[in-house]
Amino acid sequence: MSHPEKTKKSRDQGNDYHIPNQYNLLMQAPVAIAVFRGRDYIIEMANDRMLELWDTTRAEVWNKPLFETNPELRTQGFDQLMQQVINDGKGIIIPEIPLTLKRKDGDVTIYLKLAYEPLREADNRITGILAMAHEITEQVAGRKKVEASEKRFRDMILQSPNAIAILTGKDLVVEIANSIMLERLFHKTAEEVSGQKLLDIFPELEGQRYPALLRQVFESGVRYRESESEIEILENGELKKYYLDLEYAPFTDSDNKITGVLVTAFDITQRVLDRRMLEESEQRSRLAIEATEMGTFDWDLKTQEFRYSDRMKGIFGGTPGRNFDHNDLVNLIHPDDLPIRNQSVQNCFVSGSLKYQVRLIWPDKSVHWVSVYGKIFYDHNHEPVKMYGTALDISRERNYQRALEESEEKFRSLANFIPTFVWTTDKNGRLTYFNHAITEFSGLSEEEIRHGGWFQLLHPEDRAVSIRRLEKAIQSGTDFQAELRFRNKSGEYRWQMGRSVALKNDDGEIQMWIGTSTDIHDQKMMAEELEKRVARRTAELKQANEELIRANQDLEQFAYVSSHDLQEPLRKILTFSDMVLKKINHDQQDVIIHLGKINTSAARMSVLITDLLNYSKVSKADDKYVSIDLNSVLDDIKNDFE
Template structure:
């Protein structure tokens, strides 16, 4: 028995459990050595049940009386209460005991244990305060806030959900939360939720919630698992946010995009039809319109040559004007055809020797160069990936303009240079900053123009000089700009009146 008692005593000390034995009639108390320490008393002090009751927190006395009365009926003595130690500190104790009776069913003795549960109670209080703050915060926001256990069973919703659905907590507990989910969304909702519970991954889902007025609204739900120190999921905390306005905006945007797409398709069809009509016009221009002009020129020339003596000077002047106008009309038609072909040409890029193209263009102007004693300084251009026909047309128009718009009694001097620069090194923004740009510079010493017109000169039919001074249709530079745009490039012009003009062209090497 001594050995058994020693084992019990050691076990009680290790578990920090106080044992006690109370004689009900005499209130004499027998206890283990660690009881005084539990109550903050001196180890040598003799302690009675009266001493214990004196240290019970006054508000908890009814708890002990109720527990004693219940023990008389059930022989189980059990309660939790606060005690006041001599230093006025508060501690919590937990008492478990059993009541023993004599033959006449009178209580004679109680045996039990006492444990200090202050730390546990403090943790519970902190947890309760934290949970109370959480619920208070959750109930103050419009979002739905909800929690579940580790198995995915939802066990809490904030007040916002009850206000929205018009349901009570009892109704939700009895009939489940799925009753407020749209029937078409329920199966996918369950599958997504169970997948998150199984894998531990965050839950993300968009579904419709039934409002108290019978209307459904779209919500985006998001739940995150809460884990312990070992990474084991303890619970899930989720929110559901109203996204109905976003859905409405998205639907409206999709509708607008669809309408815009249909509108663009309709306009594209119109453009195709217009392109067909333009091609027909180009055919007519290249054949049917030019034929009458050729006849006008022919008959005007024949009338002039028929009998010069029988034609008055005035009539001869009229015939010269007719022939001049016909030639100008023919040039205009040809330039318009060139511009049209520049828009619709097959855009095939070929790696080409640009020096050969430039030399061929200069040869085309050999007569005019000789006539005006012009000097063409052609610096090496190298190779470039271009549309050869269009690049030739570009050089032809720019060199032709430089020779045409020369100053009286001043031989034209045209310089053609090129360099290659990385797009982001240029002093203006380009579409392909990471690409190498072929930079072509053509300058002359001609009549020039006011710099304020440097943008207008690229428009169709824009002329800065009178027809009597310089012949032309006003389409040449418009063709040049269109060719540059076809090459995804940029063209810039700079000039001063009477000091020549400079054209800079930047073509990306795509």
């Protein structure tokens, strides 16, 4: 713009305008001022500032309607504002309003701070409007730049892949927090945290060191960083532990005054937990390796550098103070086993893993077994760069294995010399071994027997029941025993006694089954013949017993009749003896005595006959024994001799 004096001359040149004295002060005002009169808003006065805004001269607008000289004002709503002032009789102030003006070089939009005041006459009638305008285009542009910058800054915060928040003031009020911060750490919505104090949102932080650190940054203006910071946040009613990489930076306004703290947090909880889990796994692996006495090695396939643990050196016969290189270790391998190692190394570059067992000849000439395992690691071009591996001294195991193999060979040799069938199966009943007696008996080849041929040797009547009993024994782990018929190579079925016992480990788990089968055909046939003979003899005895019973019954009947016939004369002797005894005189003592002896003898004879009859009964149910006074027996004998 031009200097006010120069502008005034240029805009009033060639004209003589009468400006009322009351407007002299307004004409010199540093802001744009104009006075409008009547319903058509006739321009009664406009100072140079206003004319500059309109980009016109006083001659072009003096005493003319406003909207005639500046028609663009009507389309932008200024007529409505001025009509509002006339109707309400109240002034209005608009802090910021855009105005588009038509200039010679095109339309220009400016921003104004605008004030309208009604002009009243002595009778209080409103006859005009005093308009004051102050151009604030530069301020608005500057503010919009700041707002745009702040918006870009906020958008950057909101769109950042890291958790970011701005806390303002000493109370650490949450001004903004992006979605990452809200979802992953705050676990709240923007509405729940915006404008709230940090400790009101997370009271569990009270007593933790983070609020103090934030205030320290706010007061000192010194940035603070911390890696793997451990923080506890209440989540679903429980304190949950997080690990964060934190950065607290002072946040300043346009005057470089600290207004808050910019918080940036990288949630590395899962990474820390994974690393710690890996560290724990590595620790467990080291403990496991130490517990199993394994040696470890690291072979750089690019530089051929070979590093190994002390245990690895010990496995290869090394002593403290003496170091080996890779070639020294290879040279300790038994010459006969060296091709095994070389072939395995060659194959590992195809398969990615190394595995072999060889003998070592220690410097003291003793022989030891070692098992080596390795894994190749590749770079991004899939080129082999490293091999990590372990070595284990398996001398004891190989010695045990050799002893076991020798024992098994002895068992097989012994089993092949006995006529009894011998076999072994795995824990599921699959055949793993059988002796020569089975092939010699059946006439089948070993291959035929291994593929189920033994099942065809069973008698058809024995197959189903034997399979059921065998499956039950395998499931329950109980011993199996059964008499079965097997067909020999001549087509004859012979009876066998089959037995199978489960071998279990210390935990009671079945490892294998051992079985035998003994030929019991001759015993079986002899037993059947004996049973037939016993049956015949039993029938003969039964018949003889029946005949004996009949004979005894006849004898009892005869004894009964004989007893009756023998008892009858004795009764008559007793009867007549009693009659004679009653008729003789008492002075005939000799006769009385003899008659008494007759009666006594007859009575004893009657008892004797009864006893003989009872004794002769073969079918008597039981015998009854009574006590006898031997004195009375002796008296009877004595009387018989008198």
